[in-house]
Amino acid sequence: MTAPDAAGLRRRTRDLLAAHPPATTDRTDFLRARFDAGLAWVHYPVGLGGLDAPRSLQSVVDAELAAAGAPDNDPRRIGIGLGMAAPTLLRYGTEEQKRRFLRPLWVGEEVWCQLFSEPGAGSDLAALATRAVRDGDDWVVDGQKVWTSSAHLARWAILIARTDPDLPKHRGISYFICDMTDPGVEVRPLRQITGEAEFNEVFLTGVRIPDSRRLGPVGEGWKVAQTTLMNERVSIGGAAVPREGGMIGTVARTWRERPELRTHDLHQRLLTLWVEAEVARFTGLRLRQQLVAGQPGPEGSGMKLSFARLNQEISGLEVELLGDEGLLYEDWTMRRPELVDFTGRDAGYRYLRSKGNSIEGGTSEVLLNIVAERVLGLPAEPRNDKDVAWKDLAR
Amino acid sequence: MTAAPTEETPVPDLLYSETEDDLRAAVRALLADRCDAPTVLGRIESDTPYDPRLWQGLAADIGTAGLLVPERLGGQGATHREAAVVLEELGRSVAPVPYLTSAVVATETLLALDAQGGPVVELLGDLAAGRRAAVLVVPFSAARPGAVRPVGVTGDTLEGTVTGVADAPAADVLLVPATDGLYAVETGAEGVAVEPLVPLDLTRPLATVTLAPAAGTRLADGASAVRAVERGLLAGAGLLASEQLGLAEWCLTETVRHTRERHQFNRPVGSFQALKHRMAQLWLEIVSARAAARNAADALATASPDTPLAVAVAQAYCSKVAVHAAEECVQLHGGIGMTWEHPAHLYLKRAKADSIAYGSAGHHRETVAELMELPAP
Numbered sequence A: 001m002t003a004p005d006a007a008g009l010r011r012r013t014r015d016l017l018a019a020h021p022p023a024t025t026d027r028t029d030f031l032r033a034r035f036d037a038g039l040a041w042v043h044y045p046v047g048l049g050g051l052d053a054p055r056s057l058q059s060v061v062d063a064e065l066a067a068a069g070a071p072d073n074d075p076r077r078i079g080i081g082l083g084m085a086a087p088t089l090l091r092y093g094t095e096e097q098k099r100r101f102l103r104p105l106w107v108g109e110e111v112w113c114q115l116f117s118e119p120g121a122g123s124d125l126a127a128l129a130t131r132a133v134r135d136g137d138d139w140v141v142d143g144q145k146v147w148t149s150s151a152h153l154a155r156w157a158i159l160i161a162r163t164d165p166d167l168p169k170h171r172g173i174s175y176f177i178c179d180m181t182d183p184g185v186e187v188r189p190l191r192q193i194t195g196e197a198e199f200n201e202v203f204l205t206g207v208r209i210p211d212s213r214r215l216g217p218v219g220e221g222w223k224v225a226q227t228t229l230m231n232e233r234v235s236i237g238g239a240a241v242p243r244e245g246g247m248i249g250t251v252a253r254t255w256r257e258r259p260e261l262r263t264h265d266l267h268q269r270l271l272t273l274w275v276e277a278e279v280a281r282f283t284g285l286r287l288r289q290q291l292v293a294g295q296p297g298p299e300g301s302g303m304k305l306s307f308a309r310l311n312q313e314i315s316g317l318e319v320e321l322l323g324d325e326g327l328l329y330e331d332w333t334m335r336r337p338e339l340v341d342f343t344g345r346d347a348g349y350r351y352l353r354s355k356g357n358s359i360e361g362g363t364s365e366v367l368l369n370i371v372a373e374r375v376l377g378l379p380a381e382p383r384n385d386k387d388v389a390w391k392d393l394a395r
Numbered sequence B: 001m002t003a004a005p006t007e008e009t010p011v012p013d014l015l016y017s018e019t020e021d022d023l024r025a026a027v028r029a030l031l032a033d034r035c036d037a038p039t040v041l042g043r044i045e046s047d048t049p050y051d052p053r054l055w056q057g058l059a060a061d062i063g064t065a066g067l068l069v070p071e072r073l074g075g076q077g078a079t080h081r082e083a084a085v086v087l088e089e090l091g092r093s094v095a096p097v098p099y100l101t102s103a104v105v106a107t108e109t110l111l112a113l114d115a116q117g118g119p120v121v122e123l124l125g126d127l128a129a130g131r132r133a134a135v136l137v138v139p140f141s142a143a144r145p146g147a148v149r150p151v152g153v154t155g156d157t158l159e160g161t162v163t164g165v166a167d168a169p170a171a172d173v174l175l176v177p178a179t180d181g182l183y184a185v186e187t188g189a190e191g192v193a194v195e196p197l198v199p200l201d202l203t204r205p206l207a208t209v210t211l212a213p214a215a216g217t218r219l220a221d222g223a224s225a226v227r228a229v230e231r232g233l234l235a236g237a238g239l240l241a242s243e244q245l246g247l248a249e250w251c252l253t254e255t256v257r258h259t260r261e262r263h264q265f266n267r268p269v270g271s272f273q274a275l276k277h278r279m280a281q282l283w284l285e286i287v288s289a290r291a292a293a294r295n296a297a298d299a300l301a302t303a304s305p306d307t308p309l310a311v312a313v314a315q316a317y318c319s320k321v322a323v324h325a326a327e328e329c330v331q332l333h334g335g336i337g338m339t340w341e342h343p344a345h346l347y348l349k350r351a352k353a354d355s356i357a358y359g360s361a362g363h364h365r366e367t368v369a370e371l372m373e374l375p376a377p
Helices: A006-019 A027-036 A055-067 A079-092 A095-107 A221-234 A247-257 A264-292 A300-321 A323-327 A347-358 A364-375 B018-034 B037-044 B052-061 B080-092 B099-111 B118-128 B222-261 B273-301 B307-332 B334-338 B344-354 B361-371
Strands: A112-115 A131-135 A138-145 A156-162 A173-179 A185-190 A199-210 B134-136 B152-154 B157-166 B173-178 B181-186 B192-196 B206-215 B217-221
Touching (some): A006 A027, A006 A055, A027 A095, A079 A112, A079 A156, A131 A156, A138 A156, A156 A221, A173 A221, A247 A264, A264 A300, A264 B307, A264 B361, A300 A323, A300 A364, A323 A347, B018 B052, B018 B080, B052 B099, B080 B222, B080 B273, B099 B222, B134 B222, B157 B173, B181 B206, B181 B222, B217 B222, B222 B273, B222 B307, B222 B344, B273 B307, B307 B334, B307 B344, B307 B361
Parallel strands (some): A112 A156
Antiparallel strands (some): A131 A138, A138 A199, A156 A173, A185 A199, B173 B181, B181 B217, B192 B206
């Protein structure tokens, strides 16, 4: 079968809408039917929610569905599954794994989380210590993971664990799919600087994972994880925003509406940040224009860095601008939100939450190293961990 | 010229076209041939800081002086987008040529007069063909016509002094904003004195222009003169961002090259994280400066209603990036960065002078405050 063109996709979308009128069809049933029609992610293979069509044609389908008022899945709630687990499954999963996992993942019936980081392995992720030991057809997993968003909601997790401590750290890792409902998986909320528990700690004690839920060959887990991590960074900082669309908009509106708060120092800082936010907007626009023109540049590596710094500076300015009100905080009650919300709640929350922007998804320091070495071609710092067995590394 | 915060603005094209890439290649080849660092260094201390052969090649032979001038007036009929690419290359080689002042500011000022014939059209044809060069007689720091003190007029003669006029020593014609309009004055005419000053930026000479008194040709009356000068200064500020971008790129490229080769402590110094992060940070700023500069060039080219804001944003951002890049270039080159032989100082001097030209970053932030209704206390 040849991949459909825009007209073909439009016809298929209309057929779907005719067979499952959104007004009278249950949301989940509609999403399943959409997946089965190959209109979930059109660039995926036939039978796995797609039609092998060019990725850019997804917008044709989305526009038709939006115009018809069809329900959509919730990319924010299932972000980790959609953005990280799915592309990794697609590339490294067996046929059986793809058929079992992709449909409920996309529909949102099964939420995914990511068991990568550990207390002793953050930026140095490949130093991870969680062990997986072979026992017949199973692997027995013991260890502790941290910063796990959605773990309390997740049915499945992508997990990396050490399967051979005698090899250098990058070579002794394997990649698994972990059932979060299995015995031995314990999820504890991890309360943060904001008072909320957006993340969790996950303790794994004697968790048995069948070998059929390994992704990729034994010992190749680091390579598989690179696919996951690459897809994570692509998804950060890429969205189009209107003028004053991000954090700067909130502060600019307060500035206009509350003349009594204005000072000369704050004015200078506001204008400097306004200019930088506007420039960041055009930088993102230029990046997207390059992608559309088929000239992908390395600029994407920088977007997350700029976004983090700007969010932190603007939210810090906002607290100062509010003066007496900036001394107050909305609510310190520990909550477990389903979604991460950078711009929600009050100024104090925004200021504190923004501190995570330069840590999550790769610290700014690590990203600067990546820019320096991969974009500018600067030499790497000498390393002393590459050829040493993991068990002999200092910890 | 108020852009309300909610107003829908057109989507700018921030990429380079194939034509622009070809133009860049032509300009770069010419500059590599006639304007390498030793040549610039050798020339700046001479009596003729400008290289007539270089200017001839750039302005006339490959036709860049006429990019902004319509074909029917003898120009190339291109836009600010193409002129911006030329300026990126000139910034990259700190070329001592009066491109920004003559081919952009003076040309744009004349174009804004919208003349159908007469001396304005004749002069535009000369500028476009690279036969002559002109400068607007205002201080290089001027950002708005309001900042310009016009020259006095008695009858047909002009009398007054304007100091800090960029590239005046290279000009054949002076465009003089006077109390009752805009005049063209030949630099060789009686009563005209162009006294070179000692500039911070050796690659862009400054002079004091004295008319005591001198005859001029009146080109426009008071109101249209003010509009034209405003237009010239806006285009100058907007395209200066591209010069600053090219300058910053050279500084980063050379710094990366140097720190990869220079060894200390038995390692290339560029392998130290303390230095790598500074260069990566500069790269980020340059990526952003490119978006800002392209946005300003595209706004000027398409006569976007967003142009005043796009120019103010580009200048408020790019001038700081250029200075930062040049300062880092000197520092990360270590001792050699402080020497006269190494060209880093030429870039630092140009970047610092550029940060004052056509309005400082602070001035342009004030413009943002006005346009976006973010008033001072």
